[in-house]
Amino acid sequence: MLQTVRGMRVVLPAEARRFRLVEDLMRQVFLQYAYEEVQLPLLEATELFSRGVGEATDIVEKEMYVLQDRDGDSIALRPEGTAGCVRALEEAGCLYNQVQRVFYSGPMFRYERPQKGRYRQFTQMGAEAFGFRGPDVDFELLDMSYACWQALGIADAVQLEVNTLGSGDSRLAYRAALLNYLAPFARDLDADSQRRLTTNPLRILDSKDPRTREIIAGAPELPQYLDYESRVSFDALQGLLSDLQIPFVLNPTLVRGLDYYTHTVFEWTTQRLGAQGTICAGGRYDGLVETLGGRPTPAAGFAMGVERVVLLHEAMQPRALAAGQSADVFICIQDATLAGRALDVARQLRTDLPDLRVRTGLGGAKLKAQFKKADDSGARFAIIIGVDEVARGVLTLKPLRAGDGEQMELTPEALITHVARGIRQAQAAPQ
Numbered sequence: 014m015l016q017t018v019r020g021m022r023v024v025l026p027a028e029a030r031r032f033r034l035v036e037d038l039m040r041q042v043f044l045q046y047a048y049e050e051v052q053l054p055l056l057e058a059t060e061l062f063s064r065g066v067g068e069a070t071d072i073v074e075k076e077m078y079v080l081q082d083r084d085g086d087s088i089a090l091r092p093e094g095t096a097g098c099v100r101a102l103e104e105a106g107c108l109y110n111q112v113q114r115v116f117y118s119g120p121m122f123r124y125e126r127p128q129k130g131r132y133r134q135f136t137q138m139g140a141e142a143f144g145f146r147g148p149d150v151d152f153e154l155l156d157m158s159y160a161c162w163q164a165l166g167i168a169d170a171v172q173l174e175v176n177t178l179g180s181g182d183s184r185l186a187y188r189a190a191l192l193n194y195l196a197p198f199a200r201d202l203d204a205d206s207q208r209r210l211t212t213n214p215l216r217i218l219d220s221k222d223p224r225t226r227e228i229i230a231g232a233p234e235l236p237q238y239l240d241y242e243s244r245v246s247f248d249a250l251q252g253l254l255s256d257l258q259i260p261f262v263l264n265p266t267l268v269r270g271l272d273y274y275t276h277t278v279f280e281w282t283t284q285r286l287g288a289q290g291t292i293c294a295g296g297r298y299d300g301l302v303e304t305l306g307g308r309p310t311p312a313a314g315f316a317m318g319v320e321r322v323v324l325l326h327e328a329m330q331p332r333a334l335a336a337g338q339s340a341d342v343f344i345c346i347q348d349a350t351l352a353g354r355a356l357d358v359a360r361q362l363r364t365d366l367p368d369l370r371v372r373t374g375l376g377g378a379k380l381k382a383q384f385k386k387a388d389d390s391g392a393r394f395a396i397i398i399g400v401d402e403v404a405r406g407v408l409t410l411k412p413l414r415a416g417d418g419e420q421m422e423l424t425p426e427a428l429i430t431h432v433a434r435g436i437r438q439a440q441a442a443p444q
C-alpha cells in the first residue's frame with residue numbers, strides 16, 4: 014500500500030469535526046471584527062517569496078516546494094499567506110489610498126522536519142490590515158486573536174509575547190552593535206548562526222543551540238537602539254494592552270523568521286504543546302508593499318497555525334464535541350425494494366430541516382443490523398420504512414434516546430414536525 018507523503022496529514026472524521034468547529038469559531042470572530050475574506054492561490058511565482066519573505070530566511074533557503082511550470086517559469090507552493098495577499102490586493106488596486114482588513118485560510122507548504130505540530134502541509138488562518146500606521150490596529154489584531162482564544166476556551170493556556178524591531182534605521186544600528194558583540198564569539202556559534210553573521214544576524218537571536226543561547230544572553234538588546242518614533246509607538250501599544258487587559262510579556266529576543274517585519278512583532282505561545290508551542294504569530298510589515306512593487310503602505314497582520322490551535326483545543330476542551338455523533342436521524346428499510354422510498358424521505362427531511370444530518374441504511378443489511386448502525390451513529394431517531402406502512406401512507410418513528418417517548422406511526426408531515434421538535438429540545442437541553 015502506498016503511504017501518505019511524509020509531512021502531509023490526513024484528517025479523519027473525528028478530528029475533522031473539531032477542525033471545522035475551531036475554524037468556524039475563529040472565522041466568526043474575524044467577521045465580528047469586520048474583516049473580510051479573500052481567497053488566494055496556492056501557487057505563486059517563486060520570486061514573490063524570495064523578494065517578499067527574504068532570500069536569507071529558512072523558508073526561502075531550504076523549505077519551499079519549488080517547481081517548474083511547463084513553460085519554464087519557477088513557481089512555488091505558498092509557504093505563507095502574507096506575500097501573496099499583498100500581491101493580490103496590490104494587483105487589484107485595493108491598496109492605494111485605501112484601508113483594507115482581510116482574512117484568509119488554507120494550506121501552506123514548508124519542507125520542514127515533521128513532528129507533532131509541525132507538518133509540511135499545514136493550515137493557516139491569517140488576517141492582514143493595510144493602510145493603518147498603528148499602533149491602534151496592531152492592538153486590534155492582538156485583541157482579535159485574543160477573542161479567538163476566548164471563543165475557543167483556550168485563553169488560559171496561551172501567553173502573548175511582544176517585541177518591536179523598530180524602524181529600518183534602528184535595526185541597522187542594532188545590527189551593527191550585535192555584530193560587534195558577536196565578533197569575538199564567532200567560532201563558538203552553531204553552524205547556522207555562523208552563516209547568519211553575514212546573511213541575517215538578527216536571526217541568531219532565535220537560535221535554539223545551548224552554547225549560542227549562552228552567548229546571546231549577554232548581547233545588547235534591540236529596544237536600547239530604538240528611535241524616538243518607534244519607542245513612542247511601542248509604548249502606546251503596551252498602554253492599550255494594559256488598559257484593555259490583554260496580558261503580555263516583553264520578549265526582546267523575539268525577531269521572527271521572515272524578513273518583512275518592522276516595528277511590532279508578536280507570538281502567542283503555549284506550554285501545552287511541547288516544542289511547537291507557537292500557535293499564532295505576526296506583526297507589522299510597513300515595507301513589504303513597496304518591496305513588491307506597490308506604493309509605501311503601512312500594514313500589519315498575523316497567522317494562526319490551525320493544526321496547533323486544534324491540538325490545544327483538544328487538550329483544553331476534550332468534551333467540546335459529542336463523541337461518535339455523526340447523524341441526527343437514521344432511516345432503516347425493511348427490504349431493498351424500499352431504498353427509493355428511503356432516499357425520498359431523506360431528501361424531504363433535508364429540505365424541510367436543513368440543519369439535520371440524515372443517514373440512510375443502504376446496502377441491503379437486515380433491519381437488526383441497521384438498528385445497530387443507527388445506534389452507533391449517535392442518531393436521536395430512527396425512521397423505519399416497512400412495506401405495510403408504505404401501503405398505509407405512514408412511517409414509523411423510533412426514538413433512540415431515553416426520554417424521547419415511544420415508537421409511533423406518523424404521516425410524513427407529522428413525522429417532520431415531531432423530529433424537528435425533538436431535535437430542538439435536545440439542543441436546548443444542558444449537555
Ligand code: HAM
Nearest residue numbers: 093095130131132135291292293294295314315316318
Ligand atoms: P509564521 O510564524 O511563519 O508567520 O507562521 C505563522 C504560524 O503558522 C506559526 O506560528 C505556526 O502556528 C504555524 N506554522 C508555521 N509553520 C508550521 C508548520 N510547519 N506546521 C504547522 N504549523 C506551522 C507567517 O507565516 C506570517 N505570514 C504571519 C503574518 C501574517 N505576519 C503578518 N501577517
